[in-house]
Amino acid sequence: MKIAKVYTEQTTLQLDKPFSYFVDENINIVKGVRVSIPFNSYSLIGYVEDIEEINISREEYEKKMGYKLKEIKEVIDEQPLLNDELISLAHYLAEYNIASLISCYQVMLPSSLKPTSSNKVEEKYFKCIRVIDNNTDGLSEKISALLKSLENKETYLRDIDDKYSINKLKEKGKIEIFEKEVYRDVNNAIYNHLHAPDLTIDQKKVMNEINNSNDQVYLLEGVTGSGKTEIYLRQAEDILKEGRNVLVLVPEISLTPLMIQRIKERLDYSIAVLHSGLSDGEKYDEYRRIKRGEVRVVVGARSAIFAPLSNIGLIVIDEEHSESYKEENAPCYKMIDVAIKRASYYNCKIIMGSATPSLESKTRAIKGIYHQLNLPKRINELELPDVSIINMLDEVKYGNYSLLSKSLKKSIQECIDNNQQVILLLNRRGYSSSIQCISCGYTFKCSNCGSIMHYHSSDNTLKCHYCGKKINKPDYCPKCGNKYLRHLGAGSQKLEEIIKKEINNSKVLRMDLDAVSKKGSLEKNLEDFKNKKYNIMLGTQIISKGLDFDNVSLVGVINADSLLYNGDFRSSEKTFQLLTQVVGRCGRGNIRGKAIIQTSSSSNQVILMSAKQDYSSFYQTEMSYRKSMLLPPYRNLVLITLGHKDKDKLYEYCYYLKEFIELNKNDEDIEVLGPTEPSLSFVNNQHRYRLLIKYKDNNIYELLNKIKNEIIGKGYFVKFDTSPMEN
DNA sequence: AGCACGCCGACT
DNA sequence: GTCGGCGTGCTC
Numbered sequence: 001m002k003i004a005k006v007y008t009e010q011t012t013l014q015l016d017k018p019f020s021y022f023v024d025e026n027i028n029i030v031k032g033v034r035v036s037i038p039f040n041s042y043s044l045i046g047y048v049e050d051i052e053e054i055n056i057s058r059e060e061y062e063k064k065m066g067y068k069l070k071e072i073k074e075v076i077d078e079q080p081l082l083n084d085e086l087i088s089l090a091h092y093l094a095e096y097n098i099a100s101l102i103s104c105y106q107v108m109l110p111s112s113l114k115p116t117s118s119n120k121v122e123e124k125y126f127k128c129i130r131v132i133d134n135n136t137d138g139l140s141e142k143i144s145a146l147l148k149s150l151e152n153k154e155t156y157l158r159d160i161d162d163k164y165s166i167n168k169l170k171e172k173g174k175i176e177i178f179e180k181e182v183y184r185d186v187n188n189a190i191y192n193h194l195h196a197p198d199l200t201i202d203q204k205k206v207m208n209e210i211n212n213s214n215d216q217v218y219l220l221e222g223v224t225g226s227g228k229t230e231i232y233l234r235q236a237e238d239i240l241k242e243g244r245n246v247l248v249l250v251p252e253i254s255l256t257p258l259m260i261q262r263i264k265e266r267l268d269y270s271i272a273v274l275h276s277g278l279s280d281g282e283k284y285d286e287y288r289r290i291k292r293g294e295v296r297v298v299v300g301a302r303s304a305i306f307a308p309l310s311n312i313g314l315i316v317i318d319e320e321h322s323e324s325y326k327e328e329n330a331p332c333y334k335m336i337d338v339a340i341k342r343a344s345y346y347n348c349k350i351i352m353g354s355a356t357p358s359l360e361s362k363t364r365a366i367k368g369i370y371h372q373l374n375l376p377k378r379i380n381e382l383e384l385p386d387v388s389i390i391n392m393l394d395e396v397k398y399g400n401y402s403l404l405s406k407s408l409k410k411s412i413q414e415c416i417d418n419n420q421q422v423i424l425l426l427n428r429r430g431y432s433s434s435i436q437c438i439s440c441g442y443t444f445k446c447s448n449c450g451s452i453m454h455y456h457s458s459d460n461t462l463k464c465h466y467c468g469k470k471i472n473k474p475d476y477c478p479k480c481g482n483k484y485l486r487h488l489g490a491g492s493q494k495l496e497e498i499i500k501k502e503i504n505n506s507k508v509l510r511m512d513l514d515a516v517s518k519k520g521s522l523e524k525n526l527e528d529f530k531n532k533k534y535n536i537m538l539g540t541q542i543i544s545k546g547l548d549f550d551n552v553s554l555v556g557v558i559n560a561d562s563l564l565y566n567g568d569f570r571s572s573e574k575t576f577q578l579l580t581q582v583v584g585r586c587g588r589g590n591i592r593g594k595a596i597i598q599t600s601s602s603s604n605q606v607i608l609m610s611a612k613q614d615y616s617s618f619y620q621t622e623m624s625y626r627k628s629m630l631l632p633p634y635r636n637l638v639l640i641t642l643g644h645k646d647k648d649k650l651y652e653y654c655y656y657l658k659e660f661i662e663l664n665k666n667d668e669d670i671e672v673l674g675p676t677e678p679s680l681s682f683v684n685n686q687h688r689y690r691l692l693i694k695y696k697d698n699n700i701y702e703l704l705n706k707i708k709n710e711i712i713g714k715g716y717f718v719k720f721d722t723s724p725m726e727n
Numbered sequence: 728a729g730c731a732c733g734c735c736g737a738c739t
Numbered sequence: 740g741t742c743g744g745c746g747t748g749c750t751c
Contacts, residue, residue: 006751010728019751040750041730067751715747731749738742 001054001061004029004072006046007102008039009116011330014712016100018049022058022069029072032080032087034115036073043073047081047105047115081105081113085345086308092341098704098720099331107331108306110274110283124281127157128180129166133173147174154180183285187260187273194265196234203227206373207234210351215371216343219320219361220353222375223613224584225382228353229259231375232316233266235351240269240296244313244348248299249335251322253277254542257523259299259318267297274300274307277522302327305338312346315339319545320352320361321577323725332721336361355584356577356615359622363633385555385586385593387611391602392559393441401438403495404502408556408596412503416535420553420591424538425582426495427562435462435485436565437477441600443565452567454679463677464567495558496538503536511539544582550589555582560599560607568726569631572606576618579610630694638693638700639724640707641678643717647687651675653716654689657707661693664706669696686717692727
């Protein structure tokens with residue numbers, strides 16, 4: 001008798017175990033496919049983890065196990081969805097991130113192949129013509145010419161205008177029309193081939209260092225515009241020549257077109273793209289092209305790390321420090337961890353580059369876990385932009401309440417008058433933010449722990465997301481008594497209006513989420529900006545990375561403070577990275593770039609250091625802060641988010657759980673903080689609280705699994721994050 | 728998670 | 740009497 005061990009599509013940890021189903025002898029089934037199954041009183045999609053051959057009867061098995069077996073209703077796939085490497089990767093993901101196995105399979109697969117009941121995508125077919133008899137006897141001149149033109153190849157019916165003659169040929173049995181599968185083509189642009197530029201001395205040194213080393217992970221630290229991409233391209237070229245494949249990760253969907261262009265201009269190998277901006281159909285097709293071995297290079301955002309590419313010879317991770325490499329939903333994986341796992345399987349190198357490496361990665365490089373590489377200078381001896389800092393408090397003092405300082409306004413106008421282009425960064429934090437006194441720049445800090453407090457409009461309070469302290473929002477600034485308290489983070493539409501009104505000849509391109517989410521519009525917008533259809537690009541963080549326009553000579557940062565005061569221990573790091581990146585967007589052509597940073601904290605060290613692009617000072621300063629506060633990378637964190645519709649009950653349970661952890665921890669170095677309210681404290685009709693575990697080098701997984709088992713079945717929503725980016 | 732079952736209050 | 744609120748328990 002055959003038994004299928006099936007995981008249901010339900011991602012809850014409570015159901016994170018296989019259920020046995022009876023498999024009829026006549027059913028063709030292999031492990032690793034999706035099936036339709038009856039479950040409890042309803043019907044679900046399941047994933048067949050294993051098929052077992054058992055030599056007792058169904059009745060005996062049922063008696064022994066104490067439950068009735070149900071039968072698989074339908075087998076959905078013929079072939080396994082994933083190969084052995086990716087199956088074991090799913091198990092690793094589940095274990096490492098304390099997530100259900102099925103949720104791991106679901107993030108790894110494109111939605112059309114996910115084991116869930118939601119939408120299905122089908123292959124796309126075009127009608128295609130094939131000649132079966134090329135004898136032209138008795139045909140008119142026109143029709144025989146057509147038949148000749150169709151010979152020895154397959155022609156899409158839609159490419160033939162003369163449908164009448166085609167029908168004639170078909171009637172006479174000269175041709176047949178069949179359905180041919182076509183891929184939905186997502187990156188069909190063709191670029192002119194470019195020759196490789198000469199390498200700088202630094203670049204040569206880096207290339208040699210990689211080629212002569214057997215280390216696995218390389219951290220390529222290079223200032224903006226230092227030619228990191230050239231290193232990726234050269235390394236990729238060598239690997240592709242050897243016959244091995246290359247996986248390239250970029251932080252945002254918006255950077256894929258540019259990366260693909262760079263690769264296509266230089267390397268003549270087939271490329272696939274994978275990111276969430278593709279339609280389900282496109283993703284399905286790209287996925288299968290990769291799986292069938294039809295592509296050599298895959299470019300994509302975070303989830304592309306699960307591309308079914310085999311024989312990987314190199315993984316490139318651009319802008320290594322990027323937050324977007326962290327998945328915030330279960331399984332809350334860190335892409336870099338997955339990359340390292342896959343690289344060890346294929347025994348290949350990972351090259352990750354950044355101008356501002358994350359503290360974790362830099363620390364690993366210093367310890368020698370990663371191999372440090374440096375590109376300290378911009379190529380062509382280009383100078384870094386000239387950066388000035390504008391104190392917005394002074395502007396207010398002199399009666400300018402606008403979002404634009406006089407100096408920035410003047411520079412924008414100059415730039416436009418000289419036919420050059422401007423990038424303006426407007427930082428905005430969506431749901432909750434801090435508030436700041438417009439007059440003295442005071443921001444509210446928690447009196448318990450010194451963290452920045454968040455404003456919550458629902459009950460007009462300020463809350464500390466670290467220790468949980470909550471106060472009512474004061475009406476006046478406690479420092480200077482001013483009653484104008486401004487929310488950090490103003491809208492991009494407002495700024496667009498101001499610019500249109502105050503700057504002559506401005507042609508503004510607004511790049512916010514709406515502009516990017518619409519399919520194809522991003523590429524078009526970037527292209528239009530490159531072709532100077534616009535002279536000002538205004539946007540949020542998406543414009544800070546990777547963009548490379550020769551004609552941009554001015555970068556303006558509207559409000560450098562908004563990230564700084566978002567109440568997270570990584571806020572300094574994020575601010576430094578963002579400012580350094582965005583300043584690096586200008587002065588990449590022949591003109592020396594200029595950057596203007598507007599801030600209400602003009603003496604803030606982080607802002608001053610990013611203006612100087614001084615990564616090493618920043619690293620020193622921030623590390624000593626992290627050390628004194630016992631924060632990563634000196635400590636590891638685990639964030640447990642719990643949810644329930646009854647807020648009081650949830651709060652009480654959080655305290656119970658905190659106690660539970662205290663009792664079960666086997667090491668004094670393990671500390672539990674909270675419960676605290678997350679910035680999104682009410683989701684899907686559920687309240688949320690979080691507990692934060694801090695630990696040093698202990699093996700925490702035994703404890704985490706105990707916690708998991710304690711929570712399971714109590715009716716609470718739970719999410720584990722073993723490498724949280726925030727607190 | 729999602730569904731059935733069951734126990735209680737307030738309606739025609 | 741019976742409709743529907745949600746707490747509880749189970750899923751091969």
